[in-house]
Amino acid sequence: MHRTAPIPHLFKDRNLCGHERSYRANGKAFLNYPIGIHSLLQTANFYFCLLIAGLRLNMRWNMKRSLVITTPTFILILGLFTSNLLALEYTFTSIDFPGSTDTWALDINNNGQIVGYYRYLYSDIEARQNGFLLSGGIFSPIEYSRNTVAFGINDKDQIVGHYSTDGTGAHAFLLSGGSFTPILREFMSGAHGINNEGQIVGSYYNGVLHGFLSPGGGYTTIDFPNSSGTDPFDINNKGQVVGYAFYSGICGFLFSEGTYSLISFPGAGETGAYGINDKGQIVGFSSGPTGTYGFMVSDGIFTTIDFPGSSRTFAFGINNQGQIVGVYENANGYHGFLANPIPEPPTMLLLGTGLVWVVGLRKKLNK
Secondary structure, three states: OOOOOOOHHHOOOOOOOOOOOOEEEOOEEEEOOOHHHHHHHHHHHHHHHHHHHHHHHHOOOOHHHHHHHHHHHHHHHHHHHHHHHOOOEEEEEEEOOOOOOEEEEEEEOOOOOEEEEEEEEOOOOOEEEEEEEEEOOEEEEEOOOOEEEEEEEOOOOOEEEEEEEOOOEEEEEEEEOOEEEEEOOOOEEEEEEEOOOOOEEEEEEOOOEEEEEEEEOEEEEEOOOOOOEEEEEEEOOOOOEEEEEEOOOEEEEEEEOOEEEEEOOOOOOEEEEEEEOOOOOEEEEEEEOOEEEEEEEEOOEEEEEOOOOOOEEEEEEEOOOOOEEEEEEEOOEEEEEEEEEEOOHHHHHHHHHHHHHHHHHHHHHOO
């Protein structure tokens, strides 16, 4: 059935995502390897070809010139390579809705606006939850019904999520221009992501958990091949969808141009993909023997997202500036966070030094 939120105890068994077979979906190949390994092999192949090309070029010169040019060429190649392999670093800021017991930050748009939900004590024996919008440092509650969760926001301030009432389960909604519109009212459902074209992804339950894509009005079902359940969580402005599926355990996936690709954090038992930006950078979290951590994968390279001092960290949303929102757990409960990437001056300095050497020495050798 549809869950109130992508909470960490969703992960129960410890089976690795299966990679033993390949399938076709919508007439296109279903890729059954971890996306990070494939992209890393492509990257390594590129730099190997670049190195061979450089060596062949050096052979045209005499030995003296070859020895001179090899050093800066190596520096340049090293700079390019390390700029892809070095992990990003982040500064973290906690997000706590005033007076709440728990706060979950689930998405961030390119304007820096953040949505999620918070829990509060309604009475001595009952806790409830409302969605929120954090914009310009100001929290605004989002309440459609008794229990409301805001999952996604686009750059047009349109927000999607789900609400629930007594005995009826969860139902998806769209909030646009101050008006709430129910989505897939005939099912238990939740809307999780929306892009600037108004395309919405989420899931519904009719005995089996299915994903859906709603371009407005109707909807198209999204089912990961040979899985027992599919839950899409975000869609970018290129129409690429990420989420998770119950397939030989719990696996993240990318759905792009009709092709499914598994996303598996190296060494993890389960992986879920929850956010994607227009650069194709994906965030989520993984669970394994060493704990539960958020991650960001870019060009096949995984970076761990771990809030300092937390027992568990979950990454849910990323914008085009690389800002990440998510949740961390400590002894006081669950808290939202914003992670801002830190530039890497040492890597760029190394790359710049290599470029200066190459340009300068080439001019000298051409005299």
